[in-house]
Amino acid sequence: MTDFDVKVCPRRTAAPPSCSSEHSTTRIAENNLDLQKEDHEKEVEVLRKENRRLKEERVGLQRQTEEEAQVHTDLQDQVIQLTRHVKAIPELRKDLHNLQTQRDDLGRKMKNQSEQARAKMSVITRQLLCGMVEEEVISRLTSDSPDQIYEVGNLSTAFDGLQKATRVLERHQQEQKEGYESQMEALTLKVEHLQNQNNQLQKLFREKTSVNDSNSQEVARLNTENMAIPELKKQLSELQRHKQELEVQLEEEVEREKEEVEREKEEVEREKEEVEREKEEVEREKEEVEREKEEVKREEEEMEEVLRKQKNTENEAKARFSQEASRLTAENMDFEEQLDMKDRLIRKLRNQIKSLQTSEEANQTPAPTITNEYLGMLEYKREDEAKLIQYVILDLKPRGVNMIPGMAAQLLFMCVRHADYLNDGAKLKSLMNAIISGVKKVITDHQEDFELLSFWLSNTYHILSCLKQYSGEEEFMKQNSPRQKKNCLQNFDLSEHRQIFSDLAIRIYHQFISVMEKTLIPMIVPCMLEHESLQDISSMKPTGFRKRSSSIYEDQEVCTIYSLFQQLSLYHSTMSQHGMEEGLVRQAVKQTSFLVGADTLNNILLRKDMCSCRKGMQIRCNISHLEAWLKEKDLVQGTMATLKPLCQAAWLLQVNKTTDDDIKDITEQCSELSPVQIVKILNSYTPTDDFEKRVAPSFVRKIQGLLQDREGGSSQLMLDTHYRFQVTFPFTPSSQALELLEIPSSLRLGFLTRI
The missing domain is CATH 1.20.58.1970 (Methane Monooxygenase Hydroxylase; Chain G, domain 1)
Known part of the structure; x- marks a missing residue:
């Protein structure tokens, strides 16, 4: 029993209450109702703020979904373009195969034409030999009967006929010779044209293979991103659905609270009019208000439970997203391994093509004599100098080729040694100037590339050390091995170039x-x-x-x-x-x-x-x-x-x-x-x-x-x-022995020959 009940119960058995006591009880009831009303209004205000916050979150999620949809459309456009590029690759392979078959057909045609030409030459020689036999028979007949006397007219006519026949044969022979020469020129031009076409097609094939590699990498990346997009959309749809459910619940609760507040207002007004008659009803209403408070609290707990469940679902979604990301990274690594395998296969095919080309060249040119011992020199043709500088200096990347430190400098010095060995001053001077110009161009084009500057500072220092070590001067030969002493320069003094390389190394440093x-x-x-x-x-x-x-x-x-x-x-x-x-x-x-x-x-x-x-x-x-x-x-x-x-x-x-x-x-x-x-x-x-x-x-x-x-x-x-x-x-x-140095195939220096 409450304090209010203790005060009220004795008055029920006593005489009728006075007006002042009734007025005090009504004032207490009104105060209680005002307090309840204020509490309800505060709760309604809190729910409104929560509703506004959820609406803002919904707007943010909608904006995020629109951005992701835009990104998805962009990715789909890129995938379409990449699929078009990928579809063009089989056509290029077919074109390459057709060109190879055309080259084989041209080779067979050239062989047939050469055999026909040999047959025609044999026929012509046989005819000429037959003519010679007839003349010998005629001369033999004249020698057998020297006493026989012919008329002068008959002899002159016979001689004229022989002269005409010889002129006809000479003219025929000259025409055949000119025809064969024109045919040979046409065939040589045709062969050169086919070689140019073959080179162009190989270049086009390399470019398209590089494009194919980049396209495949981009496709792999886009596939990984596309595979993540449906999961994100699903998560967004779940979040939106949870949000809509929460909004519906909030709206229902707000409406319910409004209805309850209105109903309570009506009850309060009615209670004000009937305070004297319905005190028990006021107490019952108090109990109802307490019960409503409990319901509100229970609803708040339910809301907290819903929010907690929502957080749990978000955490689960994040966990699923992380698992999906790990799976996608694993698949990405698998794709990269497949791409590496394809790259190795392409390199293998390129090496086979190069070997076929070298075998054809070997069939056309006599094979060089092979020596069992190398001299630590590299031979190259004068016209291949620009290619040497391009591959060893301009195109060489520090991480692109797996080679020992200082190999670029040693390869260039081996070429210098061969020019010195041939006593070719013009070739040596041209090579040294080309090396210096190439290194200057590299460091000028990559002024902020620390790795490239470090690479060429090291190689420039190694070139300078090689010029000293193999110069033939006693102060630099103290630690040379007997083999290294034999490999010293023989014909030229490159001390002036040592100073040039020293200045270049200072600049790079x-x-x-x-x-x-x-x-x-x-x-x-x-x-x-x-x-x-x-x-x-x-x-x-x-x-x-x-x-x-x-x-x-x-x-x-x-x-x-x-x-x-x-x-x-x-x-x-x-x-x-x-x-x-x-x-x-x-x-x-x-x-x-x-x-x-x-x-x-x-x-x-x-x-x-x-x-x-x-x-x-x-x-x-x-x-x-x-x-x-x-x-x-x-x-x-x-x-x-x-x-x-x-x-x-x-x-x-x-x-x-x-x-x-x-x-x-x-x-x-x-x-x-x-x-x-x-x-x-x-x-x-x-x-x-x-x-x-x-x-x-x-x-x-x-x-x-x-x-x-x-x-x-x-x-x-x-x-x-x-x-x-x-x-x-x-x-x-x-301590590196130049004669033991092997050239990596990845440097594309097949035009160099180890001596």
Whole structure:
């Protein structure tokens, strides 16, 4: 029983209630009804907001489905175009087969025509021999009867007849000869025309095969995307259906709530009129209101359950999508393997075509004599020089061919050796100029390609080393094997060309360093200064700089010290894969380390928020990581000296800066920093908490007075980040035997002959 019941029950047995008590009970009932009304209105407002949110989600889903439909139509158009291209491939194969059959028919026709010509020549020779026999018989008859005397007229007529016969035979022979010559010229022209057509068709076949490869790759990609689209559509349709169901439920509940509110309003009005008579009904209505509240709560729980189920379905859909994506990736890998098999089959067919062509050429030309021992030289025709430069320099990609490091340089030097062996100065000069021009063109066309610049820096260095190792000079032949000593140049001195290749290598090196610097400069400040790898430092900033953003890189991807190491490791592995000489690798790493140290120190000098004890600890920690990376790559020697100014600046930020002993330690330890840099760091020093103090001006003046007496003190504040160390090319002889070097078939150098 409630408190209200306790107060009301005694009055039922007593006398009739007064007007004041009835007025108080009606006021209490009205207040309760107003509170219930406000609660219902709040619940209705919440449901309206939920309805609006669901409508917005529905609009977003509809927009997403329209975009996916547009993408699907675009993909279908591309698939149609690709199918058209694929249908054209069998026709090209048929054309190639028809051309091959035509070539075989022409060969048979040429053989038949040659046999007919031989038969005609034999007939003509037989006729001429018969004529000679008749003349011999006539002469023999005249010699048998020398005493017989003929008339002069008969002899002259016979002689004239013989002359006419000989002239007729000569004219006939001349006409036949001219006819045969014209036929031979026509046949040669026809053969040349057929060869040109065959070359054009082969070129067209190669182009169409490349188009076919690209089309097949695009088809595979589109198939994977198309297979994912139906699942996405199905998921969207399910989500839309769930959304529609939720909207219908919400609308029904809102309508139901509205009806209940209206009904309650009517009941309240009716209760106001009949408060005195229907107190029990008011209590019953209260119970009904409580029951309705429970129903509303139950409905809310049901709504939460529906939303939870919806989330579960979404999670299940995501899981199915991830499984489908993994399956599609597996199928994509299978398709790639099939494409690789087709590529290998195409290469095999091309090799068979080349072997057939070489066999036909071998049938037409006498076979060269085969020697059992190679001399480490490559022979080529003068007209194939442009093809050699095109395949070995201009078209060669670092990742396109699997070959040993420095092979391109060794192949070119073997061609140089053969020109020297033939004592052909014009051919040697033309080849050297073509090599230099080709390398210059490659590095000019790919000025920002780090991998290509690394590849040709290594090969240019190897060409320079080969010109020294096989020059015949004693200082470069000390480590040569007996066989390598025999392979030295014999007729020409190429010392002038060594200087040209050295200048070319210096040019490639500076371009190579510039490409690395462009990539590293945006990473140095975020990695070395702004990234906090030590614990409990990231939340502490110097006093007075707490609202300042860290740098311009704040909105970009977060860079850590490990991002810098990853980029440096990529550079080092690329240089190692290309067989770059170890000393040259050390010089490149030394230049990049100088850039890291100089750019970091310049930013410390420019930014007060970087001049603190905690920041000095962070910088020293990052330098330790960098030193560990250099030790791992065996590159510490000569490289850590470039980081000494930065190490001393980090030490200066951490050391005490109060007593005279501190002044002495600073002047002794900061030998790589200029007096201007030391004073700038001390003036910019900013404490990170209340326990530290700024550097006293008197302390700075004392240090400044001592540093003025330092010998060779520089007045330069900022370091020159564009400074370049002088590059040198140490001579390192190669142990590779040129006579054992084999040419990969993928280089397409079939026109070269190993000597």
